[in-house]
Amino acid sequence: MKRDDMMPDQPVRPQKAYRNLGFLNSPDARTIRVLCEFIEPQTRFDRMNIQHTVVFFGSARTLPGSEASARYAKAKEALEQARGDIDTLQREYLQAQRAHAMSRYYEDAAALSERLTRWSLTLPNPRDRFVVCSGGGPGIMEAANRGAKRAGGESIGLNISLPHEQNPNPYQTPELAFEFHYFFIRKFWFVHLSRAIVAFPGGFGTFDELFELITLLQTRKTPNNRCVILYGSDFWKEVVDFEALVRWGVISPEDLDLFHLYDDVDTAFAHLQAHLTKHHL
Numbered sequence: 001m002k003r004d005d006m007m008p009d010q011p012v013r014p015q016k017a018y019r020n021l022g023f024l025n026s027p028d029a030r031t032i033r034v035l036c037e038f039i040e041p042q043t044r045f046d047r048m049n050i051q052h053t054v055v056f057f058g059s060a061r062t063l064p065g066s067e068a069s070a071r072y073a074k075a076k077e078a079l080e081q082a083r084g085d086i087d088t089l090q091r092e093y094l095q096a097q098r099a100h101a102m103s104r105y106y107e108d109a110a111a112l113s114e115r116l117t118r119w120s121l122t123l124p125n126p127r128d129r130f131v132v133c134s135g136g137g138p139g140i141m142e143a144a145n146r147g148a149k150r151a152g153g154e155s156i157g158l159n160i161s162l163p164h165e166q167n168p169n170p171y172q173t174p175e176l177a178f179e180f181h182y183f184f185i186r187k188f189w190f191v192h193l194s195r196a197i198v199a200f201p202g203g204f205g206t207f208d209e210l211f212e213l214i215t216l217l218q219t220r221k222t223p224n225n226r227c228v229i230l231y232g233s234d235f236w237k238e239v240v241d242f243e244a245l246v247r248w249g250v251i252s253p254e255d256l257d258l259f260h261l262y263d264d265v266d267t268a269f270a271h272l273q274a275h276l277t278k279h280h281l
Contacts, residue, residue, distance in 0.1 A: 037185040041178055045193065048175065049126045052280060053133040053156060053193045054116055054272065056109060057209050058140025058200030058231075059102075060166065068103035072096040105200045105232060106143045111265045112198065112231075112272075113147030113155070119273060121153055128281055130195060131156060135186075136177060137166040140200045145171035158186050187212060195280045196227040196272055201235040217258050218251075227275040228259040229268055236261060 023029055045051075063071070075096035079089045113132045120129045132148040134141035136157025148155035149171045157172030159179045168177060180186040190197075191213055199210045210230075216222040230236045245251045262268040 034182060034185060037180055037182055038188070041189055044175065044178075048154070050131050050154075050156070050176075050193065051127050052130045052195045052276075054130050054196045054198065054276075055133045055190050055194045056113065056140060056144035056198050056200065057135070057202060057206045058105065058109060058143075059202040059206060060135075060137045060139040060141060061099075061102075061203075062106045062139040062143070062200070063099050063103050064143070065103045065107045068096075068100045068106075072100040102201065105140065108231065108265050109140050109143035109198075109200055110147035110150070112268055113144045114151045115147075115265065115269045116272060117148040117151035117153035117155070119269075121151065123281070130276055130280075131176075133158065133190070133194070134172070135160065135166075135205075136168050136172055138169055140202065142169035142171060145169055149173075158189055160186055191216065191222060194226060195276055196229070198229045198231055198268065198272075200231045214258055218255055225279045227272060227279075229271065230259050230261050231263070231268060233261040233263050 017023060024032065075089070075093040079086075079093045082089070116130065117132055120131070123129050131154055132144050133156040134144040136145070136159035141157070145155045145157060146169070154173040154176060155171070156176040157168060157178065159168050159177065160166060160183065161179060161181055168179075178189075180189075187209060190209060194213075197210070197213060199206060210228075213222075213226075214228065217224050217226065217228070242251075242256055246253050246256065260271060262271065
């Protein structure tokens with residue numbers, strides 16, 4: 001019998017395209033991956049009856065009060081007793097002092113999130129409730145999720161994969177914890193369901209998220225019924241001279257009405273509650 005006439009081996013069943021991880025992770029499948037990050041969160045939000053969010057932005061480096069106080073006390077003691085190189089001790093002391101001062105924003109973010117969540121849970125229709133949403137990481141993001149959990153409510157974490165991994169905080173609701181690859185899709189989900197945004201002191205990431213949203217409101221690319229609060233007027237007035245933007249003619253005077261500055265939980269919560277009740281209930 002000729003070799004060509006022999007019974008061939010049973011062929012291996014070809015792999016389905018949607019199970020081909022090599023393809024799905026290739027540049028050719030980028031559009032599919034983008035769609036997954038667009039569609040999959042929506043299915044979870046629908047399943048969990050989430051229609052409205054209140055988004056918290058702020059620095060990932062902000063420490064809880066207890067941790068910041070402990071570091072400050074330790075650095076102060078080391079400096080006073082001169083245990084080590086003086087220049088290093090002074091630098092560590094100043095860093096700990098700054099972290100201690102900034103920790104009030106962690107505590108305020110947690111308290112505001114808790115109050116907002118407690119009020120939201122009193123609304124009779126679950127689909128009317130306002131769910132706290134953060135970037136899912138440490139710092140102010142952790143504080144927002146922590147406050148919501150303290151109130152017995154759910155909260156969202158829109159995590160992002162980074163070269164230096166951002167560790168998800170333990171307070172976000174597991175069913176509402178996401179891991180994004182694409183920044184622009186993550187930012188879509190920050191804005192799409194948001195009814196209010198509270199921006200605490202932060203760095204480049206906070207500025208990127210906040211100013212993109214304000215630009216969308218300014219250009220009316222998103223409905224202008226969102227409340228934007230900048231929390232911590234000393235910080236915001238120092239790092240951004242909004243009045244100078246008006247004087248230089250690069251924004252209009254009425255653009256300053258797109259946001260509000262607050263410094264305490266009571267007044268910030270009162271503004272949020274009034275705005276959300278008037279425009280979204």
